[in-house]
Amino acid sequence: MKQIAIVICNYNYERFLAEAIDSALAQDYPGTRVIVIDDGSTDGSRAILEQYGSRVSTVLKENGGQVSAYNLGVEIADTEYVIFLDSDDVLYPGAVTEVMRIFEEGDLAKVQFRLDVIDEAGNQTGAYVPNTEPPTDCGSLLRDGWLYPSPPASGNAYSVKALKAIFPVPEGGINRYGADFYAIYGAALVGPVASLTQSLGAYRVHHAATPSVSFANSEQIKKAPKAFKERWVTLREVAKDRLSIELPPTFHDFAHEKAYMGSSLYHATLRARWRWMFNDSSAYLHTIVANPFWGLKKKMGTLLLSCLCLVPYSPLSDFVVRYITNPLARRSTAGN
Structure with a gap:
């Protein structure tokens, strides 16, 4: 049986961490391993991790940002597949079984699935992401500069082999965060992407009750576009150096x-x-x-x-x- 790791990257999300871990441990696919990388939390996260004992593999590191946590996660993953679950998100029961069923059907770099949007208290908002289904060959469009529709980090399962072709990516500066950008689009340069239309997990949006033009959690709306441009520059360098792929100078999204x-x-x-x-x-x-x-x-x-x-x-x-x-x-x- 092929193995999959659910890697939970956590930083100071004590109030959500247990729910994320419990959702990973509740998966019914027998070959599931749960790993938690704590990125130097200063709240009560590490005390929560101690309560799980040997049921999860815990890695404690100094704070370095999300990219450093992804770099480490890809490095230590000794399974064929991996899901990077944000510590404020959850997977629904049976999510891994459904993902592995799709992986068994072909040589895929990534399987993505829909995420229901929940508020900070865990209530369903009625929204979900993404709202558009991409084609299987996302890589060809990506080579023309089109970023394909994808859920956030927690809605993606990857071939570890595909991620190892992209990671590690440079850390620090703008690359303290946004690791899922490199995983989502880098994987599509390595192989085909399959998309599931049913919701297999939930994506938590903070401050959901406040009318706003901002939807992302990690970056303000005025900062996110600039960050995307800088990450595209880095992805171009990675694609050229490691995959011999020349991406265009600009992207469309x-x-x-x-x-x-x-x-x-x-x-x-x-x-x-x-x-x-x-x-x-x-x-x-x-x-x-x-x-x-x-x-x-x-x-x-x-x-x-x-x-x-x-x-x-x-x-x-x-x-x-x-x-x-x-x-x-x-x-x-x-x-x-």
């Missing part, structure tokens, strides 16, 4: 561009909104019109919504910006 759009238009004056449309919207519009993952209906709908961001009634235009940028805004509307 609607999630990235809508973050720029949201930070530019939210609570902006009407004049500033129109100035953005005429001077700065070309990359945003390109990721809609030329998007290889979307059908015509979704493209037309997104373009129409984008036009509503320019109406002179600011409560409506701000609502539309939130609706485009944050999936939670869509679900709250649907429930009203």
